[in-house]
Amino acid sequence: MERKRTPGLVDLASPDATQQQSMLEVHAFxxxxxxxxxxxxxxxxxDYRLVPVNLRQGEQKTDAFKAMNPNAKVPVLIDRSVPGDGDVILSESAAILVYLAEKTGQLLPKDGPQRGKVFEQLFFHASGLSPAFLQSFQVAIQASPQPEAKARALAEVDRTLGVLNQILERHPYAAGVEYSIADIAHFGWVWRHQAIGAALDKFPFVARWYEEISTRPAVVAAIAKTVALAR
Structure with missing residues (x-):
C-alpha cells in the first residue's frame, strides 16, 4: 500500500529516508x-532538499507545518546535521541566512565594521524594502483595480529602491565590496519587481547589481529549482 505524505513534510519511512534525514531541508514555495x-x-x-509547501492549497496552514512554524509562513529550514538530540528548525528568511552563513563561514564577515554593514542591510530589508514590495504585491493581486493604492505602494517601492541605488553607487554590493547574504536578501524581492509593475531603469546602480546577481550560476540554479515548486 502506498504511504500518504503529509503536505510539506518528508516521508521518513521512504527508502531514502536515511539520506533525507542527513540533509538540510528547505520547506518552501x-x-x-x-x-x-x-x-x-x-x-x-x-547539499539540500527542497520540500514543496503549496501556498495555493493552504498547506502552510496545516497542523503539521505549523508545528514547524506557528506563523504559517515559508521558508522553514530543518538542519538534521547538528549533533545532539533534535533538529534545528528555523523560520524567517533573514534568520536562516545568518544561520547558514555562520554555519559555513561564508557570505558574512566574522567581525568588524563589515559585519555590521551586512546586518544594517538585513534590517533595512526587513523594515523598508521587503514591506514595500509586499504591500505593492498585495495591491497588485487585488480582484478589483485600486489605482490610487497601487500608485502609493509603488511610490514606496521606488523610495526604497532609491535608497538601495545610493548604496550601490558607492560600492558594488549592498554591504560593501564583497557579495554577502545582504545581497541575497535584497535580491529575493527585487527578483519579482516586474510582477508588481516596478521598473529598474530609474535606478542604474540597482539595475547593474541586479543583472550581475541574476546571472550568477548559483542564483540561476536556485531560481530554476524554486520556480519548479509552483508547477
Missing part, C-alpha cells in the same frame, strides 16, 4: 522570501 534560502545554499555549496 516559489516566493521572494523562499528563493533566498536556496540561493544561499547553492552559493555555499551545501
Amino acid at each position: 516559489a516566493t521572494p522570501n523562499s528563493i533566498k534560502v536556496p540561493i544561499a545554499l547553492e552559493e555555499m555549496g551545501l
